[in-house]
Amino acid sequence: MSLFALPPIPDVPVRGEAEAYPVRRIFCVGRNYAAHAAEMGNEVDREAPFYFTKSPAHLVLSGAELPFPPGTEDYHHEMEFVVALGAPLFRGTPDQAARSIYGYACGLDMTRRDLQGAAKDKRRPWSLGKDVEGSALIGEITRATDFGAVADQAITLKVNGALRQDANLSELIHKVPDVIAHLSGYYHLGPGDLIYTGTPAGVGAVQAGDVLEGAIAGLTPIRLTLGAPD
Numbered sequence: 001m002s003l004f005a006l007p008p009i010p011d012v013p014v015r016g017e018a019e020a021y022p023v024r025r026i027f028c029v030g031r032n033y034a035a036h037a038a039e040m041g042n043e044v045d046r047e048a049p050f051y052f053t054k055s056p057a058h059l060v061l062s063g064a065e066l067p068f069p070p071g072t073e074d075y076h077h078e079m080e081f082v083v084a085l086g087a088p089l090f091r092g093t094p095d096q097a098a099r100s101i102y103g104y105a106c107g108l109d110m111t112r113r114d115l116q117g118a119a120k121d122k123r124r125p126w127s128l129g130k131d132v133e134g135s136a137l138i139g140e141i142t143r144a145t146d147f148g149a150v151a152d153q154a155i156t157l158k159v160n161g162a163l164r165q166d167a168n169l170s171e172l173i174h175k176v177p178d179v180i181a182h183l184s185g186y187y188h189l190g191p192g193d194l195i196y197t198g199t200p201a202g203v204g205a206v207q208a209g210d211v212l213e214g215a216i217a218g219l220t221p222i223r224l225t226l227g228a229p230d
């Protein structure tokens, strides 16, 4: 028995499956598309990816209608390709990493850009900028065997019908098996771990009332509606 009941972390639906995917942890890759790194004024480190994390409690499913978050005047969309792991991996090779993948989904890494920027300036952690309540949106997972190879699939985001991000998974600097293998040097990865693989160029601010629609070829599209602040 626990002392009190907590809000549940949503399980993620899987295309064609009756059972959903439970989530344990959320890892996010920074600056994994050159054009996005450039638009943020950063150099790309091609040697190794870097990461931040989001609380699993901040995961929300596609279709959510959420209040505009507190504490920001520059809330940004980051459309991302999400990898869902299905097998344990520790200090794995890229080949082993590829075999640890359960499936893929569309995701949004919503970001208080003003607070992230202030944290960068002061060499402080990004938590207030990145680990925002409701900031990890995810869509239905497609099993890796159904999706096929990660190749040159289009990745797009529209805000109120206007195209804001339009790129291609072939632009990923650190490829999916390399990211997973690298991360497995620091964590005992396993089922329930999600990896948001970074956003392409075109990030920008959204407002209360906006409707965000993300898509990646071969995956179920996602949708997020932002309401008035609460």
Ligand code: MN
Pocket (backbone or CB within 6 Å): 028, 029, 030, 078, 080, 109, 196, 198, 199
């Ligand atoms: Mn991101």
